[in-house]
């Protein structure tokens with residue numbers, strides 16, 4: 001059994017890790033931390049876990065995480081970078097759900113996250129945990145930078161087109177919407193019921209930290225300079241993410257061939273569903289599951305391609321993706337414990 005520790009077990013990605021790992025056949029939950037809830041039985045805070053998780057939360061300082069085989073950091077940016085060196089030195093693998101190791105350039109990280117990077121020596125080694133694009137590297141990794149939720153949708157949508165050199169890389173557009181759980185469980189005015197429900201707004205239009213993360217990753221797949229405009233929106237739903245991606249085709253290609261390109265690229269991927277051309281994927285078709293669904297459109301048969309991408313921000317956008325990485329790092333089938341079908345309605 002893989003002994004698992006979770007730092008930050010009371011947040012939305014932490015409890016999502018617990019939901020997935022409590023029934024994972026190869027996992028033994030070993031330590032779950034919370035500074036505020038030290039000593040409280042996990043199932044007292046989350047009754048959905050009664051009878052499934054028998055541990056209590058521990059303060060991070062009171063628990064020996066070196067007895068774990070892998071530790072997930074479901075914490076704000078800056079926490080994993082402080083603890084990863086000691087854990088790695090003790091032979092523990094680390095999966096960070098925050099952004100500490102996603103951006104290879106320390107200066108770019110510090111500019112967008114406005115905190116100093118205290119562990120730049122690990123930036124080169126960290127493997128970006130987007131399984132569909134990095135599967136082989138993840139298998140041998142000790143340290144995973146789990147992707148941001150929006151970047152997952154943007155990369156899986158644009159990647160096949162970039163790789164096949166079919167689009168203008170300087171005019172990529174992503175118009176994305178997230179459910180409110182994307183902002184985490186902490187109290188904030190913007191996510192109060194009376195602020196976020198029955199309302200709709202864009203945010204971060206002049207600059208969101210997921211733009212540099214996504215651009216840098218996409219740049220790995222093309223020699224042409226990548227330029228991306230990304231606009232996130234908050235929508236009044238709990239889970240879910242919908243990205244409408246726009247790309248200008250630079251070559252004359254039939255719709256059937258575009259569809260075949262995506263189907264071939266993701267044929268071996270259990271968690272990327274290429275829907276029939278012209279489909280309208282719904283976020284609820286991924287709710288609670290690790291699936292990401294996408295569909296291609298070509299309005300008026302012109303040279304603008306529209307790619308619709310949906311996922312559950314907490315599963316494929318965070319905790320499910322992290323478990324997918326863990327499976328590969330421990331030699332398991334990547335689908336182990338992740339076969340849930342989406343909830344509907």
Ligand SMILES: NC(=O)C1=CN([C@@H]2O[C@H](COP(=O)(O)OP(=O)(O)OC[C@H]3O[C@@H](n4cnc5c(N)ncnc54)[C@H](OP(=O)(O)O)[C@@H]3O)[C@@H](O)[C@H]2O)C=CC1
Pocket residue numbers: 007008009010011012013014033034035036037060073074075076077079097098099147148149181182183184185186313314317318
């Ligand atoms: N929500 C989402 O859809 C996604 C989130 N992420 C990323 O995952 C990470 C977790 O997000 P989310 O679950 O939403 O966050 P939450 O705010 O819901 O939870 C944060 C957790 O971290 C703990 N924590 C906070 N500060 C510290 C600290 N200094 N040391 C140790 N533990 C700490 C908190 O518990 P306590 O204060 O009691 O210790 C809590 O359990 C973030 O970096 C986020 O950006 C990534 C993709 C999607």
Ligand SMILES: CC(=O)N[C@@H](CCC(=O)OP(=O)(O)O)C(=O)O
Pocket residue numbers: 097098099147148149150178179180181182183184210232234
């Ligand atoms: C709705 C909402 O607020 N979403 C978050 C992003 C979700 C996320 O967790 O991304 P990181 O892991 O990169 O922080 C935001 O836009 O800040």
